Amino acid sequence: MEHCGHVLLVDDETMVRQSTQQWLQICGFTVDSYASAEEALAALDDSFSGVVVTDVRMPGMNGLEFMKAALQKVSGLPVILLTAHGDVDMAISSLRDGAYDFIEKPYVPERLAETVHRACEKRRLVLENQKLQQNLASLSGIDARIIGISPSIQRLKRELLKVAEQDTNVIVYGETGTGKELVAQCLHEYSHRKKHNFVPINCGAIPESLIESELFGHEAGAFTSAAKQRIGKFEYSDKGTLFLDEIESMPQNLQIKLLRAFQEGVIERLGSNNVISVDLRVIAAAKVDLREDSNFREDLFYRLSVSQLHIPPLRDRLEDVPLLFNHYLKIVAVDHARSPRTLSTQDQLTLAGYHWPGNVRELKNIAIRYSLDPELSVADILMAAEGMSTLEPRLFKALPLAVQVANFEAEVIRAALRNYQGNIKVTMEQLDLPRRTLNQKMMRYGISRTDFKE
Numbered sequence: 154m155e156h157c158g159h160v161l162l163v164d165d166e167t168m169v170r171q172s173t174q175q176w177l178q179i180c181g182f183t184v185d186s187y188a189s190a191e192e193a194l195a196a197l198d199d200s201f202s203g204v205v206v207t208d209v210r211m212p213g214m215n216g217l218e219f220m221k222a223a224l225q226k227v228s229g230l231p232v233i234l235l236t237a238h239g240d241v242d243m244a245i246s247s248l249r250d251g252a253y254d255f256i257e258k259p260y261v262p263e264r265l266a267e268t269v270h271r272a273c274e275k276r277r278l279v280l281e282n283q284k285l286q287q288n289l290a291s292l293s294g295i296d297a298r299i300i301g302i303s304p305s306i307q308r309l310k311r312e313l314l315k316v317a318e319q320d321t322n323v324i325v326y327g328e329t330g331t332g333k334e335l336v337a338q339c340l341h342e343y344s345h346r347k348k349h350n351f352v353p354i355n356c357g358a359i360p361e362s363l364i365e366s367e368l369f370g371h372e373a374g375a376f377t378s379a380a381k382q383r384i385g386k387f388e389y390s391d392k393g394t395l396f397l398d399e400i401e402s403m404p405q406n407l408q409i410k411l412l413r414a415f416q417e418g419v420i421e422r423l424g425s426n427n428v429i430s431v432d433l434r435v436i437a438a439a440k441v442d443l444r445e446d447s448n449f450r451e452d453l454f455y456r457l458s459v460s461q462l463h464i465p466p467l468r469d470r471l472e473d474v475p476l477l478f479n480h481y482l483k484i485v486a487v488d489h490a491r492s493p494r495t496l497s498t499q500d501q502l503t504l505a506g507y508h509w510p511g512n513v514r515e516l517k518n519i520a521i522r523y524s525l526d527p528e529l530s531v532a533d534i535l536m537a538a539e540g541m542s543t544l545e546p547r548l549f550k551a552l553p554l555a556v557q558v559a560n561f562e563a564e565v566i567r568a569a570l571r572n573y574q575g576n577i578k579v580t581m582e583q584l585d586l587p588r589r590t591l592n593q594k595m596m597r598y599g600i601s602r603t604d605f606k607e
Contacts (some may be wrong), residue, residue, distance in 0.1 A: 157181035157596075158273025159203025163193045163219065165211045165233065169258075173206070173265070175177050180266040180596065182273070190219035197226055202280055204231040204253070204272040206265075209243070217247055223250050229279050231272035235260065263592040270596045274498055281475070298339050299332070303470035309336075309462065316460045317343035323416070324400075324457050325438045327464030330514030333438040334398060338463060340436055341394040349393030352386050357399035365407055366423055369414075375424025387420045390433045400437040400457075401446055408450045415456050467509040467516065474504050477513060481520035494524050500531040507535065566591070566600055577607035 160182045164170040167188070174184045183203075187193035190207065191214055197205075205223055209216035218506075220232045231253035248257065253272050256265055295310050316323055317340045327333045334353060341351040359367055370385030372458070386395060397403070403411070414420050415435065419428045437457050443449045444458075469472065478496070486493040496504070500523075509515060522534050566584070573579040580602075581591055596600070 157270055158183070158277070159201070160184045160269060160273075161193055161201065161203060161205045162186040163188075163205070163207040163211070163216070165189060165191055165208065169208075172283065176262050177206075177266065180270075182266075182269060190214035190216065190222075194219060194222055194226070197223055199227050201227055201230070202276065202277055203514050204233065204269060206233045206235065206269060207340065208235045210237065212235055213552060217243075217250070220252060229276075231276050232273060234269055255326050263589075264594075267304065267532050267592065267596050268600060271601055278495060278498065278501070283408065295343070298342075299335065300477050301470060301473040302476060303465075303472045304516060305465040305470050306473060309464060312462055313339055316340060316462065319460065320344060320346070320434055321459035322435045322457050323437070323460045323462060325436060325442065325462045325464065326440075326442070327438070328440060328466050328512055330512035331464040331466060332513050334396065334465060336462060337394070337396040337398075337436045337438065341396075341434075344394070344434065346393050346434055348391050351394045351396065352390035353396040353398060354386050355398045361404050361407075364404070365410070368407075368559035369410070369420050369422055371423035372425045375422070379424070382422075383419070385422065387414060388422075388429060388431065391431045392433065394434045394436060397435065397437045399439070401439045401441055401443060401449060403449075405450065408453050412450065412453045413457060415453075440475075467512045471505055474509075474516065475501065477516055480503060482524050485521055486522040491523070494527060497530070503531040503535070506529075562594065563600065566594060567605075570600070570602055570605040575602035578604055 160177055162170065162174055162177070162184055163189055164173065164186070170186050170188065174186045177184050184599075185196070187196065190211055193205075193207070194214070205220070207216040207219055211219075216234055220234070223230055223232060232251070234247060234252050234255040235258055236255050237258050237411060245255070253275075254268050256268060260324070295314060299306065299310055299313075301307070301310075313336060323337075323340060325333045327336075337352060337353070341347060354367060356364065366379075366383065366385065368385050368387055370383050370388055371379050373379055373381045380450050414431070418432065419430050421428055435457060443454045444451075467477075475496070479493070482493045509519075519531065519534050519538075523529060523531060569580045569583055570576075573583070577588070577591065580586075581588055586590065586594075
């Protein structure tokens with residue numbers, strides 16, 4: 154049976170405690186039960202990753218006192234109170250004191266299991282978020298610059314550190330938004346050139362008529378608008394690193410001049426006959442294989458490709474998505490002096506299945522919007538970006554069939570509950586499901602009918 158979570162159960166009535174424990178175990182929970190709050194509190198410590206279900210009226214320490222003591226021991230611990238009918242007002246006030254929820258006795262077993270399931274899911278998400286924040290805070294060196302735990306990104310970091318020490322020219326391959334400039338910066342920062350300039354230039358963003366002047370500089374009067382002497386990127390990056398992004402867009406006539414500069418280590422400013430020596434490392438970035446590009450000179454390719462690094466697309470390292478997303482949530486929270494927003498279960502599923510055509514750059518933009526507007530879900534942001542009313546399957550990477558079926562089934566149940574404002578009876582009739590089956594599926598998918606009531 155699937156493990157649904159860990160429950161610490163407290164009730165002084167033996168029959169009630171035993172029957173509740175048995176029912177929760179049938180539902181897939183691991184249960185530790187205690188006859189008194191004092192015993193339960195002694196067994197509780199900050200390593201406990203589950204939830205608490207406790208009776209309110211008990212001899213000695215009552216449930217409310219136990220809840221306050223438990224919350225002092227374990228911050229954020231979900232506590233569900235079991236109350237008699239006459240204690241409802243007291244239970245409602247306890248929500249302000251930190252209770253997760255309360256259930257009246259005699260309780261409906263399905264409702265108890267549903268509430269415990271939601272509490273366990275919330276607890277799991279909170280602990281995962283805390284772990285991610287701790288991991289992010291403990292990162293240092295290259296791990297703090299390039300975020301990721303996937304095998305492909307770990308391999309990239311190892312190769313990067315090795316190449317950085319070699320002081321060779323490098324071609325960095327990667328799709329748009331994967332972080333090619335970040336990798337180039339790291340190559341510079343972990344090389345012996347780190348005390349000198351890192352000079353980036355986007356070859357595809359500069360008009361062809363100006364790119365030669367940008368790279369090599371010019372003398373005053375070299376052309377109509379050249380009012381004064383200008384130092385080019387080559388000269389400015391002397392003893393440092395020159396980063397040529399989108400080098401595949403470099404005009405062929407300029408590729409010849411680049412090759413000469415790389416081979417001989419000298420340049421000439423436009424309008425000058427003086428030769429200037431330069432000592433620099435060149436890192437080029439491209440979205441396509443330059444060896445297969447007929448417009449790119451073969452001799453220039455071999456001059457640049459002494460070393461190569463390949464950045465994996467985000468869709469091939471989905472295990473890094475939560476870490477990256479929380480990294481940007483934390484940055485936004487610090488910038489705006491607020492607490493980082495916590496991802497819901499549905500938002501996590503959406504992030505995990507999305508195919509990320511814009512890679513890390515797209516993820517960063519979504520994280521910023523998500524952090525700044527708590528009313529928006531990840532799906533809302535994606536739909537707005539795509540101009541759609543619902544998310545289309547083409548936007549998502551293929552998931553295992555069982556996962557797709559489960560996601561579809563959960564969405565059908567949510568849609569029915571939404572249409573009938575959480576009315577279980579009508580939902581059962583429309584979906585042609587027995588009450589017990591519907592309850593089990595709702596528990597499995599963490600669906601609560603109270604979320605759909607008007």
